[in-house]
Ligand SMILES: Nc1ncnc2c1ncn2[C@@H]1O[C@H](COP(=O)(O)OP(=O)(O)OP(=O)(O)O)[C@@H](O)[C@H]1O
């Protein structure tokens with residue numbers, strides 16, 4: 001598909017939220033080359049992403065193929081081509097407005113709710129097309145869990161919050177519900193804090209506890225992929241640390257795609273990191289390599305907070 005006649009966003013790039021400490025961890029790469037691709041992208045050129053070889057050995061839970069998205073006349077995603085590895089944590093990073101949330105929301109077709117949105121290209125979840133005509137979007141969404149920036153427990157008990165996905169599927173067996181509730185709350189590292197107050201409102205929990213409750217709800221139906229959009233941005237450092245520990249515990253059992261503005265967080269919790277810019281995928285590789293030996297100077301500049 002052609003993208004050349006689409007209006008390009010030219011908003012300036014913002015520096016990453018916590019660039020300083022990440023810079024300390026970051027050895028300046030001798031191999032990174034500068035090819036002016038961010039300028040080319042801003043000028044409307046398409047430049048294929050730098051994809052590290054490490055991704056070739058991975059199995060895909062999600063395949064994204066030549067994926068484009070427009071909000072009305074404005075194109076927000078350009079020929080995104082990548083796989084999200086199964087059983088791993090993948091971080092999406094990039095300046096504000098580069099399309100991270102847009103890409104994440106496409107996976108569970110939340111952008112369907114916006115009238116002006118048009119897409120082209122493919123996404124597949126474990127081989128099944130996400131955008132083919134005739135896909136049952138409700139069934140599709142049951143196969144994934146999504147957690148947002150702001151914790152959003154429902155105004156119901158802790159217990160009912162967790163088992164909500166089973167309830168809407170018609171599950172009534174109390175033993176099943178109790179078993180899933182405990183397993184999910186343990187999985188979300190919240191069980192010990194709430195096991196004696198399961199009938200209290202989910203809204204009575206602290207912000208960090210509420211976010212872990214939302215993660216418990218997201219894993220209650222054994223999702224094939226877990227989508228996290230800046231899940232710690234409304235939390236204090238202690239609660240953030242708990243969520244990061246949790247993400248590491250969930251690794252392996254779940255495939256996780258997480259958007260973060262926090263470079264330290266990306267380097268701590270993820271196996272792979274994808275750097276996006278103005279709707280383009282720029283560089284994608286395994287996190288330690290990307291942080292210590294990026295192929296592109298542009299990636300290094302972003303990781304070290306040197307552009308913005
Ligand atoms: N509902 C919408 N209608 C029109 N344009 C939108 C809509 N949502 C996002 N956009 C535009 O699409 C582009 C990508 O936005 P998106 O929210 O995906 O970025 P992001 O990388 O998640 O940014 P942030 O880090 O600030 O959350 C931006 O230019 C944004 O203005």
Ligand SMILES: [Mg+2]
Pocket residue numbers: 100101102259
């Ligand atoms: Mg966003």
